[in-house]
Amino acid sequence: MSERNELAKDLRSLEKSLVAGGVAPKVIARTIAELRDHYEDLRLDHGKAEARSKLGSFDAIASDLILRRELQSWPARWPWLIYGLLPIVTVAGAIVVAASTVGYVWLGLEWYVGAKVVPPQTIHLAVNAFFWSVAHVLPVGLAVVIGVHALNTRRPLVWPIAGVIALCLAGGALDFSAHWPMPPDGPRTVQVGFSYGPPFPDLPHAVLYGVMNLAIAAGLIALATKVRNTWVSDT
Amino acid sequence: MPKSNPPFMSGVPELLVLRLLARQEMYGYELVKAVRAATGEAIALGEGVVYPVLHSLEKSRALSATRKPVNGRTRVYYALTAIGRKRLDALTGDWRRIQTGIESVLAETHHV
Numbered sequence: 001m002s003e004r005n006e007l008a009k010d011l012r013s014l015e016k017s018l019v020a021g022g023v024a025p026k027v028i029a030r031t032i033a034e035l036r037d038h039y040e041d042l043r044l045d046h047g048k049a050e051a052r053s054k055l056g057s058f059d060a061i062a063s064d065l066i067l068r069r070e071l072q073s074w075p076a077r078w079p080w081l082i083y084g085l086l087p088i089v090t091v092a093g094a095i096v097v098a099a100s101t102v103g104y105v106w107l108g109l110e111w112y113v114g115a116k117v118v119p120p121q122t123i124h125l126a127v128n129a130f131f132w133s134v135a136h137v138l139p140v141g142l143a144v145v146i147g148v149h150a151l152n153t154r155r156p157l158v159w160p161i162a163g164v165i166a167l168c169l170a171g172g173a174l175d176f177s178a179h180w181p182m183p184p185d186g187p188r189t190v191q192v193g194f195s196y197g198p199p200f201p202d203l204p205h206a207v208l209y210g211v212m213n214l215a216i217a218a219g220l221i222a223l224a225t226k227v228r229n230t231w232v233s234d235t
Numbered sequence: 236m237p238k239s240n241p242p243f244m245s246g247v248p249e250l251l252v253l254r255l256l257a258r259q260e261m262y263g264y265e266l267v268k269a270v271r272a273a274t275g276e277a278i279a280l281g282e283g284v285v286y287p288v289l290h291s292l293e294k295s296r297a298l299s300a301t302r303k304p305v306n307g308r309t310r311v312y313y314a315l316t317a318i319g320r321k322r323l324d325a326l327t328g329d330w331r332r333i334q335t336g337i338e339s340v341l342a343e344t345h346h347v
Contacts, residue, residue: 030311031286034263037308038282041264056281064287070294071287 003048007039014058020154021066022076031065075149079159083150087142087167091134095176098134099190102127102178106188124180131176131190139171140213140220147221152228168217170194172210246326248288251278253315253323256298260314263289289313297322 011032018028035055042051065071075082110117143164150160175193255261255269266289267282292298297319301312315323 027290030290033309034286034311035283037310038264038267040308042282054282056283058283060281061283061287064284065290068287068291071290 003052007036007052010052010058011035014062017059017062018065019152021062022072022153022155023065024071024073024076027065027071031061035061073153075153075155079155083146083159083163084166087139087146087163088170090142091139091167091170094134094138095174095192098131099176099192102130103190118180121180124178127178131178135174135176136171136209136213139167139174140217143167143171143213143217144220144224147217148224148228151221151225164217164221165214168213169207169210171213172208173206246329247278248280248285249292250323250326250330252285252288252292253297253319253326256313256315257320257323260301260312262310262312266313292319292322295322 014035015028015032018031019025035058039051039055042054046054069077106117106119146160146163146167150157173194175191177191179189179191251270251274252266255266255273261269263285264282267285270278270285289298289300293300293313295318296316298313299316301314302309303312304310
């Protein structure tokens with residue numbers, strides 16, 4: 001094996017250790033690039049025989065970087081926040097933004113026209129499809145992102161698993177829909193419901209949908225990880 | 236009463252890096268060469284260990300980093316910031332106190 005290949009192998013191994021140690025990706029990329037560059041300078045000044053040994057132990061570099069908390073990634077420093085709280089807040093925020101957007105567009109249209117507006121049923125269907133995706137597809141999507149990220153970075157899985165379960169169960173319990181006015185003056189509402197709070201509307205279905213979400217998320221996480229591993233081994 | 240001493244050698248790499256970068260901005264390899272020259276090769280470390288120190292100091296805003304293309308390669312140049320200068324003053328003070336203390340002990344031992 002040439003000394004450059006040996007260095008590339010050592011750098012890959014260092015990268016793996018740093019990822020597993022929770023070091024921020026930006027720091028990892030910069031460290032690898034700088035070490036490679038440093039090696040090239042050593043090679044020019046001291047020859048290839050001495051260059052690698054002068055660069056020193058990569059294990060020592062890994063330990064030093066991993067022990068410096070300020071160089072850790074956000075998920076490594078605050079796993080409860082990144083894997084637990086943030087995704088749930090994201091879903092709640094997305095619901096508020098989606099409901100507000102539809103509501104204000106509707107009100108703006110009525111203000112512009114100067115009369116009550118009843119958009120056609122196709123718009124009603126489109127709005128509800130959008131709301132459904134926010135309430136059900138987004139939580140499962142975020143659960144998959146969390147799961148794949150945690151597995152790829154080899155982080156402890158307690159918080160990622162808690163986050164995935166919370167998202168999937170929340171997605172199963174949400175009811176987010178728009179109710180169109182029936183002519184001439186019926187009510188128009190945007191409804192957001194959650195089956196895990198009193199008076200527990202439709203709890204059995206909510207749990208069932210939550211479990212289904214979990215199964216879907218687990219399948220997609222496994223698939224994405226397999227695809228990624230195949231891609232990594234190919235390259 | 237002076238504040239408690241930091242672990243003996245833990246601040247040494249930071250002190251050397253900050254002191255040398257106070258003169259001029261440098262990239263990693265250049266900095267390692269400067270450490271070697273300035274210490275008369277008294278401090279021999281694996282050269283790669285300078286990068287965790289540089290990244291940590293940059294993260295605490297004691298250093299700033301700038302990428303510059305040089306001969307077809309992109310080098311990261313580090314420079315001291317105002318925060319770095321304060322840190323350097325503090326570390327220098329710590330080091331002087333330790334040095335004075337050790338010299339006193341050595342002098343005493345010599346007399347004995």
